[in-house]
Amino acid sequence: MQNIDLAIIGGGPAGLAAAVGAHTQGIRDIVIFERDSTPGGILNQCIHNGFGLHAFKEELTGPEYAERFIQQTKDLGIRIRLNTMVLSISPQREITAVNEQGVLHVQAKAIVLAMGCRERPRGALNIPGSRPAGIYTAGTAQRFVNLNGYLPGKEVVILGSGDIGLIMARRMTLEGVHVKAVVELMPYSNGLKRNIVQCLDDFGIPLLLSHTVTEIVGRRRLEGVKIAQVDADRRPVPETEQYIPCDTLLLSVGLLPENELSKSAGVQLSPITGGAVVNEQLETSAEGIFACGNVLHVHDLVDYVSEESLLAGRNAARYIQNALAETRRNIPILPRGGVRYTVPSMIDPRLMDPELVVRFRVDQVYRGYRVCVYLGDHLEYSRKARVLTPGEMESVTLTQAMFAKQETVPSVTVSVERAE
Amino acid sequence: MVYDVAIIGGGVIGCTIARELSRLKLKTVVLEKENDVASGSSKANSGIVHGGYDCTPGTLKARFNVEGNTMFDDLSQTLDFPFRRNGSMVLAFDQDEIQHLEKLLMQGIKNGVNNLEIINREAALRLEPNLSDEVAAALLIPSGGIVCPYEMTFAFAENAAENGVEFRLNFPAESVEKQAGFFSVAGPAGEVRARILINAAGLYADVINNMLSQSRFTITPRRGEYCLLDKTEGELVTHTLFQLPTKAGKGILVSPTVDGNLLLGPTSQDIGDKELKTTTREGLQAVLLAARRDVKSLPAGKIITSFAGLRAIDETGDFIIGRSPDVENLINVAGIASPGLTSAPAIAVHVAGLVRELTQAEPNPDFHPVRKAFPRFRHMSDEQRNRAIAKNPDYGYVVCRCEQVTKAEILAAMRGPIGVRDVDAIKRRTRAGMGRCQGGFCMTRVSEIIAQELGIPLNEVTKNGGGTNLLMDLNKQDLHEGE
Numbered sequence: 001m002q003n004i005d006l007a008i009i010g011g012g013p014a015g016l017a018a019a020v021g022a023h024t025q026g027i028r029d030i031v032i033f034e035r036d037s038t039p040g041g042i043l044n045q046c047i048h049n050g051f052g053l054h055a056f057k058e059e060l061t062g063p064e065y066a067e068r069f070i071q072q073t074k075d076l077g078i079r080i081r082l083n084t085m086v087l088s089i090s091p092q093r094e095i096t097a098v099n100e101q102g103v104l105h106v107q108a109k110a111i112v113l114a115m116g117c118r119e120r121p122r123g124a125l126n127i128p129g130s131r132p133a134g135i136y137t138a139g140t141a142q143r144f145v146n147l148n149g150y151l152p153g154k155e156v157v158i159l160g161s162g163d164i165g166l167i168m169a170r171r172m173t174l175e176g177v178h179v180k181a182v183v184e185l186m187p188y189s190n191g192l193k194r195n196i197v198q199c200l201d202d203f204g205i206p207l208l209l210s211h212t213v214t215e216i217v218g219r220r221r222l223e224g225v226k227i228a229q230v231d232a233d234r235r236p237v238p239e240t241e242q243y244i245p246c247d248t249l250l251l252s253v254g255l256l257p258e259n260e261l262s263k264s265a266g267v268q269l270s271p272i273t274g275g276a277v278v279n280e281q282l283e284t285s286a287e288g289i290f291a292c293g294n295v296l297h298v299h300d301l302v303d304y305v306s307e308e309s310l311l312a313g314r315n316a317a318r319y320i321q322n323a324l325a326e327t328r329r330n331i332p333i334l335p336r337g338g339v340r341y342t343v344p345s346m347i348d349p350r351l352m353d354p355e356l357v358v359r360f361r362v363d364q365v366y367r368g369y370r371v372c373v374y375l376g377d378h379l380e381y382s383r384k385a386r387v388l389t390p391g392e393m394e395s396v397t398l399t400q401a402m403f404a405k406q407e408t409v410p411s412v413t414v415s416v417e418r419a420e
Numbered sequence: 421m422v423y424d425v426a427i428i429g430g431g432v433i434g435c436t437i438a439r440e441l442s443r444l445k446l447k448t449v450v451l452e453k454e455n456d457v458a459s460g461s462s463k464a465n466s467g468i469v470h471g472g473y474d475c476t477p478g479t480l481k482a483r484f485n486v487e488g489n490t491m492f493d494d495l496s497q498t499l500d501f502p503f504r505r506n507g508s509m510v511l512a513f514d515q516d517e518i519q520h521l522e523k524l525l526m527q528g529i530k531n532g533v534n535n536l537e538i539i540n541r542e543a544a545l546r547l548e549p550n551l552s553d554e555v556a557a558a559l560l561i562p563s564g565g566i567v568c569p570y571e572m573t574f575a576f577a578e579n580a581a582e583n584g585v586e587f588r589l590n591f592p593a594e595s596v597e598k599q600a601g602f603f604s605v606a607g608p609a610g611e612v613r614a615r616i617l618i619n620a621a622g623l624y625a626d627v628i629n630n631m632l633s634q635s636r637f638t639i640t641p642r643r644g645e646y647c648l649l650d651k652t653e654g655e656l657v658t659h660t661l662f663q664l665p666t667k668a669g670k671g672i673l674v675s676p677t678v679d680g681n682l683l684l685g686p687t688s689q690d691i692g693d694k695e696l697k698t699t700t701r702e703g704l705q706a707v708l709l710a711a712r713r714d715v716k717s718l719p720a721g722k723i724i725t726s727f728a729g730l731r732a733i734d735e736t737g738d739f740i741i742g743r744s745p746d747v748e749n750l751i752n753v754a755g756i757a758s759p760g761l762t763s764a765p766a767i768a769v770h771v772a773g774l775v776r777e778l779t780q781a782e783p784n785p786d787f788h789p790v791r792k793a794f795p796r797f798r799h800m801s802d803e804q805r806n807r808a809i810a811k812n813p814d815y816g817y818v819v820c821r822c823e824q825v826t827k828a829e830i831l832a833a834m835r836g837p838i839g840v841r842d843v844d845a846i847k848r849r850t851r852a853g854m855g856r857c858q859g860g861f862c863m864t865r866v867s868e869i870i871a872q873e874l875g876i877p878l879n880e881v882t883k884n885g886g887g888t889n890l891l892m893d894l895n896k897q898d899l900h901e902g903e
Binding site for chain 2: 085087101102122123124128132136139176221
């Protein structure tokens with residue numbers, strides 16, 4: 001059994017930033033476990049630009065953005081174990097992993113979970129029809145096109161308007177593929193506004209809102225899909241059904257935090273985010289185990305993943321340095337109105353940094369609303385929001401100063417409310 | 421050359437017969453139209469080893485079901501395929517149905533099924549705490565079991581191959597003729613001649629028979645739709661739960677699988693098309709509705725895939741097994757719908773007996789009954805993993821993370837006694853791509869391994885044989901062509 005200070009599970013953007021964060025706080029004995037042959041995670045196949053606008057104030061491609069952090073970890077001498085798959089984590093922070101040398105057991109003082117997320121597959125949607133070749137998640141297609149250099153098809157329909165699907169609509173169009181439509185079940189897109197504009201509108205690709213795929217047709221290779229409009233209860237309206245011939249269907253219907261390992265460690269998960277329930281330290285219900293990035297909750301922008309992960313790494317380091325030893329007094333952070341969840345979902349104001357970013361998503365599109373923060377019953381902060389959509393993560397910042405004004409705060413509430 | 425025996429159909433029936441025949445000194449060939457064995461009904465069914473309580477006494481189904489059931493403990497050990505005697509239950513929801521359970525119990529006893537018992541609601545709940553509030557009583561069938569139907573078929577096929585049976589994949593039998601002293605089976609892949617022909621062609625058994633015999637029959641495909649749930653739901657029930665059987669079959673069941681998932685289905689619908697393995701909105705809804713009658717809290721959100729299979733139904737409702745009345749040396753094994761999987765090992769012994777009568781063949785002195793599946797990383801202890809990796813580092817490279825399948829297993833499937841080269845065939849042999857992400861992560865990696873192993877470009881890798889290539893052109897193909 002090897003003993004180390006900090007183990008980071010996953011060498012994507014979250015894991016790399018967490019390592020840097022921990023190093024900044026003075027921890028040196030860090031190992032990143034990465035199952036792929038290179039660090040960088042999913043950024044390696046995201047060859048489009050638009051990364052880093054917040055973090056670096058410049059427009060980078062995915063691999064360029066990853067390279068910034070890879071270089072930093074190299075410069076800091078942080079160890080990365082590549083081609084190494086973590087198989088389980090115990091609540092006592094013992095890690096079992098495997099690579100071509102054999103099975104490893106590592107005991108860590110603290111762990112940062114940074115495994116990212118996976119795409120929701122066709123099966124989860126239960127779309128009726130046949131099971132031919134030509135149906136891929138958008139991310140699989142992205143890997144085929146960008147890393148292997150092959151096109152999955154020539155006539156494409158995309159189900160779901162998640163960001164990867166939108167990016168792939170543009171990417172494949174640039175390769176000469178005919179993207180016939182993006183079909184979205186909801187009355188709004190789940191992608192970023194900028195992606196709708198730059199990936200669909202600019203190329204004249206229709207976005208069919210409140211539509212879904214009702215049947216998959218084709219015995220060996222996909223031959224087409226039937227699509228239909230859906231009613232207010234998201235049920236297909238039979239009279240609106242139409243057939244679109246296509247040889248490829250891409251699915252961009254949601255991302256799911258990949259928390260199988262977290263479960264083995266006994267980490268409590270939120271049914272809403274699919275990620276761990278964390279406090280202001282980004283520490284999970286399992287002591288000394290922290291979480292950040294898409295394994296905690298699905299982000300839109302890697303810049304915020306990095307920001308969150310630097311914090312998680314730093315806090316994990318402080319835990320190792322015994323700086324979080326005080327008994328906690330958790331105050332819940334409650335989502336209300338259209339707010340679906342917050343991360344973190346609890347806070348101990350005595351242990352918080354001077355400022356704490358609380359991230360959240362709303363449950364539908366809101367126009368002309370206000371984002372409000374209550375400490376107890378007291379409205380502490382509010383701002384106007386021109387438009388809030390489920391596809392764009394929002395945040396509010398809590399400060400120590402806010403909490404200093406009240407003797408005891410029973411709870412914090414984040415809500416969206418109609419502007420007067 | 422002329423083979424002693426040709427078997428048309430590499431499903432569970434063809435493969436169990438092939439293995440049984442490999443005990444004899446015979447030159448046997450299996451002709452399979454698809455790119456792998458177990459590609460038809462044998463890959464898409466409930467995977468249940470039935471007790472035998474619901475077959476009409478005196479039928480072939482009753483006989484072979486009960487005989488076959490008792491063979492599974494030994495066979496699963498000898499041939500190393502997953503099987504568990506988890507027990508079945510038939511649920512009754514009111515007083516009328518409880519009376520019906522008693523009829524089933526009597527019928528089961530008549531068929532020779534042991535240890536049947538009707539238990540009240542409380543007793544049923546002790547065994548299955550998640551039964552719905554409406555369950556009134558249950559018939560308990562301790563001899564019921566579960567098996568992986570395609571892994572079982574692979575086991576028989578591989579052992580048959582190791583004992584000298586030839587397998588010709590991608591060999592559709594488009595024409596079958598009786599010539600002087602032999603049958604000629606021909607198709608685009610060539611011609612095969614054999615003295616004895618065994619028709620185990622599943623849904624197409626009628627087509628094969630009717631090309632040769634005046635004693636015609638018709639096989640009707642009966643479609644069954646299924647939903648498979650995530651392993652997180654695999655312990656919702658431990659027994660296989662049935663409702664009362666109807667004319668259409670044993671109804672929709674709720675069952676754990678040997679791999680730890682939860683299986684719901686099948687529906688039952690006669691259709692005209694022997695290839696129509698499509699699922700329907702109505703069918704999938706019917707599956708969920710029926711399953712929710714049996715158990716509480718069935719989360720539809722945990723469905724990881726849905727699929728349909730076709731059962732081969734003969735109008736008599738029974739199996740057709742035996743020598744053709746008018747064509748010498750033709751043996752039909754047709755209409756093998758449920759409980760066909762359970763019956764397969766017993767049917768095989770019976771059919772091999774018929775062949776022995778016809779040929780007077782001697783025992784094969786080199787017959788080796790034992791087959792070992794390639795070692796599965798997910799079943800190994802740490803020590804076993806270290807040993808496996810020391811011998812073959814590919815055991816340390818996990819390709820499918822949901823099911824923990826390594827590169828070594830994928831290569832073993834490709835290099836096995838019945839080597840395969842397509843993503844779906846590898847999936848069925850290794851489980852790579854069968855987990856909750858359904859290949860989202862590993863499909864690209866499996867494709868890369870296939871291309872590398874076969875020395876072919878990535879766009880020649882197929883999902884499931886000809887016409888199912890995963891990829892089309894290189895990016896900017898037009899530019900490449902200009903080079």
